Each structure stands twice: as C-alpha cells, then as structure tokens.
Amino acid sequence: MSSLRAAGCVFAEEEARLLLLAAAGPAELSGMVQRRVDGLPLEQVLGWAEFCGLRIAVDPGVFVPRRRTEFLVEQAASLAEPGSVVVDLCCGSGAVGAAVAARLPVELYAADVDPAAVRCARRNIADAGEVFEGDLYRPLPTGLCGRVEVLVVNAPYVPTGEVDLMPPEARLHEPQVALDGGADGLDIQRRVADEAPGWLVPGGHLLIETSRRQAPRTAELFERAGLLSQVVSCDELDGTVVVGTKPGA
Structure with missing residues (x-):
C-alpha cells in the first residue's frame, strides 16, 4: 500500500x-x-x-468506462423497450451496450474503429449482440437503416487542445481516438448527428454523452440534423446527456 x-x-x-x-x-x-x-x-x-x-x-490500451457514463445507460434504458433495436456507437469496451442489454432484452449492435476495443467489446457483449469494427456507421448492417430505436453514443468530446491537460492515466494509457474530439470537441458528435436521422425510426432517439459546457452546442447539432433535442444532467454522477428524437412517431 x-x-x-x-x-x-x-x-x-x-x-x-x-x-x-x-x-x-x-x-x-x-x-x-x-x-x-x-x-x-x-x-x-x-x-x-x-x-x-x-x-x-478492460484490456491495456482500451478506454476505461467512467462512472458518469452510467447516467447515459440509465437514459438509454429508460427509452428502450423489450425487443428494441439498440446501437452502441463508439462502443469502446462495449460497457454501455452490455449494461443496457443487462437491464432488458434488446436487439443490440455495437461498433468501434479501434480493433483492441472491438476485441474487448465482443467479450463483454458476448451473446447479447453483435460488434463490428469500423468508422461510425460504416460497418453496421445496411438493414438497420430506419430501424434503430435507441442510438447511444459515448463519442470522444475533449477538445484537442485540452487532451494534454487530462490526467496521465488517460492521456498516456488510453487511445487518443477515444479522447480527442477535434478542435472544438464536437467533430465526432457532428458526424454522428448528421447521419443519425437516416438510421432512426420515427420517434427513435439519439443519446450522446457530453460535458455541461458543451451540451448547448451538442443540442444545436441535433437540431440542425432535424432532431428535437433535450439536455439532461445528473449531479450525483456528474453526467450530462443530450437526447435527440426523430419527429414523426
């Protein structure tokens, strides 16, 4: 000790x-x-x-799930129903998808660009769903277009200039691709939001974890993509999630 x-x-x-x-x-x-x-x-x-x-x-070099992200799971699970099609994008270790699937039976798909994360996610999700390797939506089965009811995303949202300010544990031992969100921290969120309407069913939901500071700008991205947006936060977990809903249910 x-x-x-x-x-x-x-x-x-x-x-x-x-x-x-x-x-x-x-x-x-x-x-x-x-x-x-x-x-x-x-x-x-x-x-x-x-x-x-x-x-x-969690293998060496794989992003470690944070406790604040449990709030993202709570929000996703509250919007899903038994049998819902759920996609865990930027899944990392697969923690979010695995936790949602542990709460209720869903049709689960997950994807990440990092091969090490995908290997880890396949162990964690196991028989509860399928995990694909590739950039955002690209590796997902095209048959999911217009069928997704809950699209849950823990994309990197740290601005590039702030990555070096993170604790050494994160910036030295977790993959840069899981931390760096681009100049304003919203690069990946922007891409996710732009394509989300094509994957969601009418009334389907996109949920993205972000920071309190960035939440209003994340909500703007949702609105520009044609989604109705809402910001929800949890003081206990220090978690903030932006929820977008595709109109037309």
Whole structure:
C-alpha cells in the first residue's frame, strides 16, 4: 500500500485490496503494483472495471468506462423497450451496450474503429449482440437503416487542445481516438448527428454523452440534423446527456 500511496494513488487502501484479491501470488502482485505505480489505470491492471453493477473486461490500451457514463445507460434504458433495436456507437469496451442489454432484452449492435476495443467489446457483449469494427456507421448492417430505436453514443468530446491537460492515466494509457474530439470537441458528435436521422425510426432517439459546457452546442447539432433535442444532467454522477428524437412517431 505504501508504494501506491507514494505514487499518488488517492484510494491506495482500496486499490491494494483489489490487487491482493486479483493476484495469484506474490510475484504477480508485485508486477501489478509496479504497473499501477508506473501510471497504468487500475482497471487496466486488474483487467476489468465495475460499471452499472457489471464486471467489464478492460484490456491495456482500451478506454476505461467512467462512472458518469452510467447516467447515459440509465437514459438509454429508460427509452428502450423489450425487443428494441439498440446501437452502441463508439462502443469502446462495449460497457454501455452490455449494461443496457443487462437491464432488458434488446436487439443490440455495437461498433468501434479501434480493433483492441472491438476485441474487448465482443467479450463483454458476448451473446447479447453483435460488434463490428469500423468508422461510425460504416460497418453496421445496411438493414438497420430506419430501424434503430435507441442510438447511444459515448463519442470522444475533449477538445484537442485540452487532451494534454487530462490526467496521465488517460492521456498516456488510453487511445487518443477515444479522447480527442477535434478542435472544438464536437467533430465526432457532428458526424454522428448528421447521419443519425437516416438510421432512426420515427420517434427513435439519439443519446450522446457530453460535458455541461458543451451540451448547448451538442443540442444545436441535433437540431440542425432535424432532431428535437433535450439536455439532461445528473449531479450525483456528474453526467450530462443530450437526447435527440426523430419527429414523426
């Protein structure tokens, strides 16, 4: 524990407990502690993250699901119904899609551009859905066009100039493609919103996690794409989600 505390781990006692439980023996424990001291995120050292009550596999180099994103899951699940077609875009480890599918039976599809994330997502989503590798909508089956009822997206939204201000755990050990949202942080959100109406059913919903500061601009992107928008926030989880609805239900 002293090594973790000296390295600046705020929750050193809890981290030490988790590492002790995960290690098969003293040699493995020593290696895990050293990786953590070297700055690797705890979740990547353990190989999993707790998210919405699930144990989500997280491999080295894969984006670690944040607790705030549990609010995105809550909002998506509240809008889905049993049998709904749900797409988890920019899925990363597949945490959001897996958590939604754990709450109710849905027809789940997920996609990410990062091969390492796709491998991870396939483990986490398993038989609950299908995971595709490619850029945004491109790898999705064309038969989903006009059929998606809930399109949930945790796209990168950190402006390029602010990535270097992030904690070392994130900027050094998580993929840049999962963090950098372009000059204004909205590059990926813009592309997602522009194409979303073609994939949604009338009355279908697009949900994107964003920051409180950026939420009004994200809502503008939705409106320009022809979606009705609403910003919802959760103080407890420090989460903000913009919900867009395709008119015509």
